[in-house]
Amino acid sequence: MRWKTTAAAAAIAVLALAGSAAAEGELNIFNWGDYTNPELIKKFETQHNVKVTVTDYDSNDTALAKVRAGGHGFDIVVPSANYVPIWVKEGLLLEARPDQMENFKNVDQRWVDVPWDPGRRYTVPWQWGVSGIGVNTKVYGGDINTSAIWLDPPAELVGKINVEPEMTDVLFATIKYFGGDWCTKDLEVLKKVRDKLVEAKPKWLAMDYSVTEKLPAGDYSAVYYWNGAIMRSRLKNPDIKFGYPKEGYPVFMDSVAILADAKNVDNAKLFMNFIMDPENAALISAFAKYANGIKGSEQFMPEDMRTAPELVVPAEFEKAGEFLTTCEPDVQELYTRIWTEIQK
Amino acid sequence: MATAAETAKHAEQEQVRRRWLLSTPALIIIFVAAIGPLFVMLAYSFMAKGDYGDVKFGTFSLDGWTSVLFQRDIFDDTLGLADAHLSILWRSLRLSFYTTVLTLIFGFPTAYFISTRPPHTREIWVFLVTIPFWTNLLIRTFAMQQVIRNEGLVNTALIWLGIIERPLQIMHTDVAILLGMVYVYLPLMVLPLYASMEKLDFRLVEAGYDLYASRLQVLWRIIIPLVKPGIIAGSILVFIPSLGAYVIPRILGGGKNMMLGNLIELQFGSGRNWPLGAAISITLMAMVMVALLVYVRNATRSGAGHG
Amino acid sequence: MARRPFDIRAQPGFGFIALITFFALYLPIAALVAYSFNAAESLSHWEGLSLRWFVSAWQNTAVQDAAIRSLMLAVWAAALATIAATMAALATTRTAPYRGLTFKYAFINQPLMVPEIVTAVALLIVFSRIKVWTGYSGMGYLILAHTAFCIPFAYLPIRARLESMDLTLERAAADLYATPWKAFRHVTLPLLRPAIIAGFMLAFVISLDDVVITEFVKSGGQDTLPTYMLGQLRRETSPEINAIATVFLALSVLLVTVFFFVNRRKP
Numbered sequence: 001m002r003w004k005t006t007a008a009a010a011a012i013a014v015l016a017l018a019g020s021a022a023a024e025g026e027l028n029i030f031n032w033g034d035y036t037n038p039e040l041i042k043k044f045e046t047q048h049n050v051k052v053t054v055t056d057y058d059s060n061d062t063a064l065a066k067v068r069a070g071g072h073g074f075d076i077v078v079p080s081a082n083y084v085p086i087w088v089k090e091g092l093l094l095e096a097r098p099d100q101m102e103n104f105k106n107v108d109q110r111w112v113d114v115p116w117d118p119g120r121r122y123t124v125p126w127q128w129g130v131s132g133i134g135v136n137t138k139v140y141g142g143d144i145n146t147s148a149i150w151l152d153p154p155a156e157l158v159g160k161i162n163v164e165p166e167m168t169d170v171l172f173a174t175i176k177y178f179g180g181d182w183c184t185k186d187l188e189v190l191k192k193v194r195d196k197l198v199e200a201k202p203k204w205l206a207m208d209y210s211v212t213e214k215l216p217a218g219d220y221s222a223v224y225y226w227n228g229a230i231m232r233s234r235l236k237n238p239d240i241k242f243g244y245p246k247e248g249y250p251v252f253m254d255s256v257a258i259l260a261d262a263k264n265v266d267n268a269k270l271f272m273n274f275i276m277d278p279e280n281a282a283l284i285s286a287f288a289k290y291a292n293g294i295k296g297s298e299q300f301m302p303e304d305m306r307t308a309p310e311l312v313v314p315a316e317f318e319k320a321g322e323f324l325t326t327c328e329p330d331v332q333e334l335y336t337r338i339w340t341e342i343q344k
Numbered sequence: 345m346a347t348a349a350e351t352a353k354h355a356e357q358e359q360v361r362r363r364w365l366l367s368t369p370a371l372i373i374i375f376v377a378a379i380g381p382l383f384v385m386l387a388y389s390f391m392a393k394g395d396y397g398d399v400k401f402g403t404f405s406l407d408g409w410t411s412v413l414f415q416r417d418i419f420d421d422t423l424g425l426a427d428a429h430l431s432i433l434w435r436s437l438r439l440s441f442y443t444t445v446l447t448l449i450f451g452f453p454t455a456y457f458i459s460t461r462p463p464h465t466r467e468i469w470v471f472l473v474t475i476p477f478w479t480n481l482l483i484r485t486f487a488m489q490q491v492i493r494n495e496g497l498v499n500t501a502l503i504w505l506g507i508i509e510r511p512l513q514i515m516h517t518d519v520a521i522l523l524g525m526v527y528v529y530l531p532l533m534v535l536p537l538y539a540s541m542e543k544l545d546f547r548l549v550e551a552g553y554d555l556y557a558s559r560l561q562v563l564w565r566i567i568i569p570l571v572k573p574g575i576i577a578g579s580i581l582v583f584i585p586s587l588g589a590y591v592i593p594r595i596l597g598g599g600k601n602m603m604l605g606n607l608i609e610l611q612f613g614s615g616r617n618w619p620l621g622a623a624i625s626i627t628l629m630a631m632v633m634v635a636l637l638v639y640v641r642n643a644t645r646s647g648a649g650h651g
Numbered sequence: 652m653a654r655r656p657f658d659i660r661a662q663p664g665f666g667f668i669a670l671i672t673f674f675a676l677y678l679p680i681a682a683l684v685a686y687s688f689n690a691a692e693s694l695s696h697w698e699g700l701s702l703r704w705f706v707s708a709w710q711n712t713a714v715q716d717a718a719i720r721s722l723m724l725a726v727w728a729a730a731l732a733t734i735a736a737t738m739a740a741l742a743t744t745r746t747a748p749y750r751g752l753t754f755k756y757a758f759i760n761q762p763l764m765v766p767e768i769v770t771a772v773a774l775l776i777v778f779s780r781i782k783v784w785t786g787y788s789g790m791g792y793l794i795l796a797h798t799a800f801c802i803p804f805a806y807l808p809i810r811a812r813l814e815s816m817d818l819t820l821e822r823a824a825a826d827l828y829a830t831p832w833k834a835f836r837h838v839t840l841p842l843l844r845p846a847i848i849a850g851f852m853l854a855f856v857i858s859l860d861d862v863v864i865t866e867f868v869k870s871g872g873q874d875t876l877p878t879y880m881l882g883q884l885r886r887e888t889s890p891e892i893n894a895i896a897t898v899f900l901a902l903s904v905l906l907v908t909v910f911f912f913v914n915r916r917k918p
Binding site: 359360362365367370371373376378381384449450456457458471473475484488490534549567584588609621622625626628 | 696
Binding site for chain 1: 394396397398415418419428493494495511513515516598599600610612613614615616617
């Protein structure tokens with residue numbers, strides 16, 4: 001019978017351990033992968049005695065699908081600006097009124113009356129940035145300030161390219177590449193867009209999420225990706241250079257929102273207020289290398305971020321950047337169908 | 345007499361009743377968390393898709409099933425074959441087939457090698473095959489990635505030996521998925537092959553040599569036919585999980601070279617087309633069932649042959 | 652057999668291919684283990700021996716939570732599956748065929764026959780709806796799902812043992828007027844013990860290894876070690892992951908070795 005006693009003891013020990021792991025409060029964050037500073041989480045945990053878990057997603061659509069399915073168990077989600085109205089319309093977000101929170105005064109005026117959430121009744125800024133080009137200049141020495149790098153790749157880069165798996169960013173740059181406007185319904189332009197993407201996709205190596213490791217390591221030689229991740233790659237490998245597509249590139253902002261069926265609403269609100277503190281906002285940026293939209297956070301940020309070519313847009317390319325907005329539902333549907341066709 | 349028979353019958357009924365009672369927990373658990381949901385999924389495949397995932401409950405639609413094979417062109421609205429789905433289906437079948445062939449090529453000699461060791465060391469060799477088999481699939485896939493990536497073991501070694509100058513691009517290609525699947529599923533080929541080779545009657549082999557057969561003839565005419573059940577069992581055991589592979593192409597394929605498993609996930613995730621995802625799942629299941637039927641028919645036939 | 656110069660068992664090249672196969676089976680694992688002791692920041696070059704990644708993984712609370720959750724889940728699922736499988740095995744062996752027996756076999760082994768991804772999405776559909784209806788989104792769903800696919804693994808060795816077991820002792824017990832329960836408790840169960848342990852361990856390993864079904868069934872904050880690793884693998888993979896994998900590997904090897912010896916010791 002000894003094995004039984006041992007097994008029972010082991011089982012009880014495991015269960016007991018699991019019990020003790022539960023802290024007083026909990027908070028479940030559903031955020032983009034590789035985007036949350038562990039130090040920020042640790043600081044929040046000790047300050048408020050809350051146990052935080054972070055789960056990753058890799059695209060706005062994935063997050064939306066998972067939450068839409070129900071029973072997800074998350075409290076906080078971080079959708080991009082152009083997706084926030086969809087979340088609100090679907091009734092998935094809680095009107096948490098961050099505009100009435102103590103630290104709201106720190107939010108940069110530029111990011112208060114935003115079209116996707118006027119007056120910030122649902123969301124607070126997390127980070128913002130642009131999608132651009134990252135190239136290993138040892139492999140390719142030509143002009144990198146163009147979307148041609150991944151849409152009409154030069155021979156050196158064919159089969160070495162990674163493209164971010166995010167529908168809106170990819171379609172945005174391609175529509176701009178053909179001179180169209182974002183949210184266009186012009187079928188002629190969209191047909192070109194579809195055909196170009198179908199033609200270009202075999203020349204890519206991946207549509208993946210591991211740029212900060214594989215770009216500096218040489219697994220990828222070029223990427224169409226978010227600027228912060230490319231900056232992190234450059235810090236590991238100085239041959240990496242960042243390019244602003246002159247045809248047009250998207251500007252995004254991801255915002256923190258509380259889910260309508262969140263179980264830990266109080267802790268989620270604490271977290272919202274917490275990240276609007278400049279010192280904490282600086283922690284967010286110091287990790288993922290994107291700007292954050294909180295006034296006064298610059299002074300807590302590392303020096304290299306204030307001068308980084310990935311973050312300070314050169315004057316000549318400033319005009320090409322455009323904020324991503326939500327398109328009409330029928331346009332959205334059209335874009336989704338194009339995207340699905342490319343995804344397969 | 346009649347009463348005795350009645351009592352016996354009664355006892356037998358009681359026996360059967362008790363046996364049903366005993367198996368109830370297992371049956372219920374499997375029904376709730378494995379079989380039942382499959383029927384729900386079947387129902388979902390006949391519903392209209394919701395706008396952001398899910399389905400429009402109770403709205404009948406065949407769109408999920410038609411879009412497995414056909415798609416409406418975005419621009420001129422004509423109905424054409426869904427090449428994307430077909431090419432993923434084709435890739436899944438092709439890669440699974442190659443995986444089966446390659447595992448057979450490496451697995452057969454290995455199983456033969458093990459079965460010709462002295463009896464007391466055989467167990468050790470089998471054990472050596474079993475260890476990777478029980479190691480987490482994710483870990484083995486990850487290990488494979490570390491071997492084949494650009495700065496991985498293979499490329500570093502080849503460059504160091506001066507065979508190549510620039511690293512070979514293996515990661516994120518079909519070859520990477522193939523290598524991963526062969527590596528991961530190899531034990532599934534070796535073990536059943538070994539099981540049937542262990543019983544191989546070498547007197548028959550000896551008879552072959554006595555009749556002046558060459559080694560190749562003995563292998564081809566005597567050994568292979570005798571272990572055919574093992575070959576088929578191994579092939580099916582490798583083919584089925586390869587067809588439904590999800591983790592291996594997800595990690596080694598780079599989000600671009602999908603197999604059926606990834607296509608299913610896509611429909612339930614960012615593709616937001618649950619009925620289509622359900623229909624593809626059922627298609628995959630049907631393919632597996634066909635493979636299993638082949639296996640069962642083969643097993644019963646060879647069983648009868650030996651009997 | 653008399654020793655002959657001509658070995659009828661030999662086939663040219665087979666030994667060589669077999670050795671290549673064993674080498675190939677262990678090379679990636681060995682590389683992984685070696686890399687976990689690498690001091691370097693990056694996965695791609697070697698900077699000498701160090702335990703730093705084991706330490707950093709050990710201190711990573713996300714890893715701790717996931718590991719504890721994995722173990723807890725595996726203990727629950729394996730225990731429940733073993734109980735259910737033992738009962739089912741008693742109900743389906745040592746009997747004349749009765750109506751429904753084949754049905755039961757097929758039913759119990761069903762989780763082995765359906766591709767995991769299919770079961771996973773089917774569970775996603777059903778469980779997410781139940782989660783919304785009941786408002787409960789705890790570990791129960793994962794335990795239930797794991798128990799279901801562990802049952803056939805626990806069932807196999809127990810059934811095999813029962814099939815080969817000697818009935819005399821049980822009959823003797825019955826002749827001595829032992830109740831069926833007492834006969835089971837004092838005769839059958841002790842004889843069955845090695846098979847039950849084997850079944851439990853198989854189920855335990857299977858549960859510990861599962862990634863696909865867990866990935867689709869889990870709610871927020873329910874990452875197990877494999878799903879945590881899956882998340883890590885798609886993005887920046889810190890060398891920590893090598894260390895975690897090595898520990899995991901050691902655990903699996905330990906379990907399989909124990910299983911091997913438990914199974915080998917024939918009473």
